Amino acid sequence: xxxxxxxxxxxxxxxxxxxxxxxxxxxxxxxxxxxxxxxxxxxxxxxxxxxxxxxxxxxxxxxxxxxxxxxxxxxxxxxxxxxxxxxxxxxxxxxxxxxxxxxxxxxxxxxxxxxxxxxxxxxxxxxxxxxxxxxxxxxxxxxxxxxxxxxxxxxxxxxxxxxxxxxxxxxxxxxx
Numbered sequence: 120x121x122x123x124x125x126x127x128x129x130x131x132x133x134x135x136x137x138x139x140x141x142x143x144x145x146x147x148x149x150x151x152x153x154x155x156x157x158x159x160x161x162x163x164x165x166x167x168x169x170x171x172x173x174x175x176x177x178x179x180x181x182x183x184x185x186x187x188x189x190x191x192x193x194x195x196x197x198x199x200x201x202x203x204x205x206x207x208x209x210x211x212x213x214x215x216x217x218x219x220x221x222x223x224x225x226x227x228x229x230x231x232x233x234x235x236x237x238x239x240x241x242x243x244x245x246x247x248x249x250x251x252x253x254x255x256x257x258x259x260x261x262x263x264x265x266x267x268x269x270x271x272x273x274x275x276x277x278x279x280x281x282x283x284x285x286x287x288x289x290x291x292x293x294x295x
Contacts, residue, residue, distance in 0.1 A: 163262045170261035174254055178217045187212055203287040204238045211245060211283045215252040215276065240290045248282035250275065
């Protein structure tokens, strides 16, 4: 067995053993703390669940309704002007809303155009330089009960837009 495989197999068990040893040395009731943390996590899941269900429903409706294709067609002149491949526009529109949906779309781009094509590389850089903004806001703000996002939505959307635009520019400057 090579060293990397050995390390990947033993990292988690070694960490757990280290936690148990340190907990025992500091006289911390590790199992009690573990169950208390699991209970807190379960309560957080219950608080966040309505936001997640609403978000997943909205994403499914967007994909099924054909609105994504209509939006992609509407922004095509601007993307053409920016040198942004129109094949990546649906990914750019879906990425701030759904991580799993955008990952499936990225896989579809790889299968259609190849991972090493201009389109595949722009899609890769876009996927890694943007965030699932609306999902993240729903989960984090929902878990602690914040109702007003104030400047979070505007600033994070601007960050996503910057990542989307610069993904094409970066790939063109550095790789083509």
